[in-house]
Amino acid sequence: MIEWLLIVVDIVSWILLIIGSICVLIGGIGVLRMPDFYSRIHAASLTDTMATLALFSGMILQAGFSLAAAKLFAIMLFLLLTGPTATYALANSALLSGHKPKAAVLEKKVE
Amino acid sequence: MTIVFAIFLLTMLVITAVAIVQSSNLFVSVMLTSIFSLLMSTNFFVLDAADVALTEAAVGAGITTVIFLSALALTATQEKPNRSGRGIALIVVGLTASLIIYATFDKPRLGDPDAPVHQHVAPYYLDNTMEQMGFPNVVTAVLSSYRGYDTLGEVFVVFAACIGVLFILDARTGTGPKYVTRKMTGLRHHLIPQVVGRILVPFIVLFGLYVQFHGEYGPGGGFQAGAIIATAFILYSLLEGEQAALRAVPRSAQLGLVICGALMFGMVGVLCMIMGGEFLDYSVLMENPVTARQIGIIVIEAGVGMAVCGAMLSIFHAFAARSAEDTDEAV
Amino acid sequence: MKLFEFLGYYNYWVFAILLMIGFYAVIAKANLIKKLIGLSIFQSAVFLMYISMDKVEGGTAPIIKPGVVDQLYSNPLPQVLILTAIVVGVSTLALGLAIVVRIKERYGTIEENEILDAD
Amino acid sequence: MIFAGVSCAILVTMVLAIARAIKGPTVYDRLLAVNMFGTKTALLLAVIAFLFGRADFLDLALAYALINLVGVLAVLEFFQNRIDANGDASGD
Numbered sequence: 076m077i078e079w080l081l082i083v084v085d086i087v088s089w090i091l092l093i094i095g096s097i098c099v100l101i102g103g104i105g106v107l108r109m110p111d112f113y114s115r116i117h118a119a120s121l122t123d124t125m126a127t128l129a130l131f132s133g134m135i136l137q138a139g140f141s142l143a144a145a146k147l148f149a150i151m152l153f154l155l156l157t158g159p160t161a162t163y164a165l166a167n168s169a170l171l172s173g174h175k176p177k178a179a180v181l182e183k184k185v186e
Numbered sequence: 187m188t189i190v191f192a193i194f195l196l197t198m199l200v201i202t203a204v205a206i207v208q209s210s211n212l213f214v215s216v217m218l219t220s221i222f223s224l225l226m227s228t229n230f231f232v233l234d235a236a237d238v239a240l241t242e243a244a245v246g247a248g249i250t251t252v253i254f255l256s257a258l259a260l261t262a263t264q265e266k267p268n269r270s271g272r273g274i275a276l277i278v279v280g281l282t283a284s285l286i287i288y289a290t291f292d293k294p295r296l297g298d299p300d301a302p303v304h305q306h307v308a309p310y311y312l313d314n315t316m317e318q319m320g321f322p323n324v325v326t327a328v329l330s331s332y333r334g335y336d337t338l339g340e341v342f343v344v345f346a347a348c349i350g351v352l353f354i355l356d357a358r359t360g361t362g363p364k365y366v367t368r369k370m371t372g373l374r375h376h377l378i379p380q381v382v383g384r385i386l387v388p389f390i391v392l393f394g395l396y397v398q399f400h401g402e403y404g405p406g407g408g409f410q411a412g413a414i415i416a417t418a419f420i421l422y423s424l425l426e427g428e429q430a431a432l433r434a435v436p437r438s439a440q441l442g443l444v445i446c447g448a449l450m451f452g453m454v455g456v457l458c459m460i461m462g463g464e465f466l467d468y469s470v471l472m473e474n475p476v477t478a479r480q481i482g483i484i485v486i487e488a489g490v491g492m493a494v495c496g497a498m499l500s501i502f503h504a505f506a507a508r509s510a511e512d513t514d515e516a517v
Numbered sequence: 518m519k520l521f522e523f524l525g526y527y528n529y530w531v532f533a534i535l536l537m538i539g540f541y542a543v544i545a546k547a548n549l550i551k552k553l554i555g556l557s558i559f560q561s562a563v564f565l566m567y568i569s570m571d572k573v574e575g576g577t578a579p580i581i582k583p584g585v586v587d588q589l590y591s592n593p594l595p596q597v598l599i600l601t602a603i604v605v606g607v608s609t610l611a612l613g614l615a616i617v618v619r620i621k622e623r624y625g626t627i628e629e630n631e632i633l634d635a636d
Numbered sequence: 637m638i639f640a641g642v643s644c645a646i647l648v649t650m651v652l653a654i655a656r657a658i659k660g661p662t663v664y665d666r667l668l669a670v671n672m673f674g675t676k677t678a679l680l681l682a683v684i685a686f687l688f689g690r691a692d693f694l695d696l697a698l699a700y701a702l703i704n705l706v707g708v709l710a711v712l713e714f715f716q717n718r719i720d721a722n723g724d725a726s727g728d
Contacts, residue, residue, distance in 0.1 A: 230568055
């Protein structure tokens, strides 16, 4: 019975890891190709949250019930805490310093 | 497997270095320097140097960027283009580079076990750290007890550099009103980083203490812990403003930390001499030499941690006080 | 195994290139802060060379695994050297930046040629 | 084996982040790349610690997860002060 469970845990963690690496790649490509700063920050924050969640939960499953799993959970927690804060601070100070998003610039042309 | 990582990371390293030198805006090259130190830390980790990677992480991510930025705040951030002398410099650089690369051909290949480096002294430490010291981390053992005297010298170099910075930027301790620094209003109105910062600072200090006292069994030790705890206080002063940070850790306390740290290191050495052994030979501190060495190392690492943390904090506050007081004069 | 032979030296070639990039920044750039940044690249290149000397094929970091007997470990000695050198490097960098700040206040510029003319 | 694939994906993202850091027109793009690079280093260190089987080296990734925010906030604070000082609003 246990041996069957291990296979399932292995498969689930492999799927999570694959999802995580795909998200990381999508975010990376998004950061390069997006036209404007605010859309780039959107792509970058995708890698911050989604990939961290998927990769670390995949690794926690692989690590089983051990000190390493606890450390991985702590890392995931802090990454999920600091990532969005840095993104928020970045976007907030960009907006405050008058860095116009591209859409706003286009609207002015339309009127 | 490590070769694939090494190739990838080292090429990125070279690209970042070229970008750093090429960019004329100093502000951009400081940000690329922080990427450079991130890459260096990953490289160290791939090359099996966990302790060094932790030091580069603790020092490079937090303190180097902050010190560079506070220096930039006091000077210009735009570099004036200067075309003279580029040709000769390029020739000289190209020549020396090809000479060095030619010289590397008779070096032993990366990771080759019978390279001369691994033959003479290293096996001694790898073999009997476990029974002489009783803990597995060979790097901490060599750093604090086999080579303790040299680490004492390093701590005094950090101490001297910190005193030098304080003299040059003439930040007198505790002179009170003259140096009441204008509250750094930069990030005050960012509410969310402040709240998260308030949550994060105790965890960073806790992690610093964990690294400090976990130095024997895993990557860690005094140098890394001092840098991490200093980064925690720097984060606090970035978010809460300069005065709150100075109220939390006044300048006299920072200098007290540096002095006590360096003194503690020296006192343990003198204590060993008093108890009959040589300077910094911890085995005389107690009957059982192994536990004596462990206690000596823990005290030494605590001294190193205090010295590095105090030094980094007083350097940061010396720069920050300078920038605030400067703009008052200028305006 | 020619390819693997080449890979073995790649670390030392990157060391040479980084050394020269840092050296070039110190020589050709006039701005004092850019020179300090070049010096920190120069320093990191030297650290990279020491640490790439300590790697042993198939060895792990020199923290002895309890109970594992025939485990090959990388050489701890260059790591000890570099560990303290990084912290000392940062404090000397801070010293250099403090001097540059005072030069800026005294001469009003941090471009080396303008300082030499003013003197 | 899967960890090798994951670490290659992260390495490719790091290269993309460096491309954005070097190309980025405004300061905020570069800062975005620096922040992203920091989180990816934490991820890569965690995966490599697992790949080499030395799971007790995760402290390194934990250190980066904590300290990565300081560099970004320091740059923001510096840039904010610079804008208050001489009011040039646009990125460079």
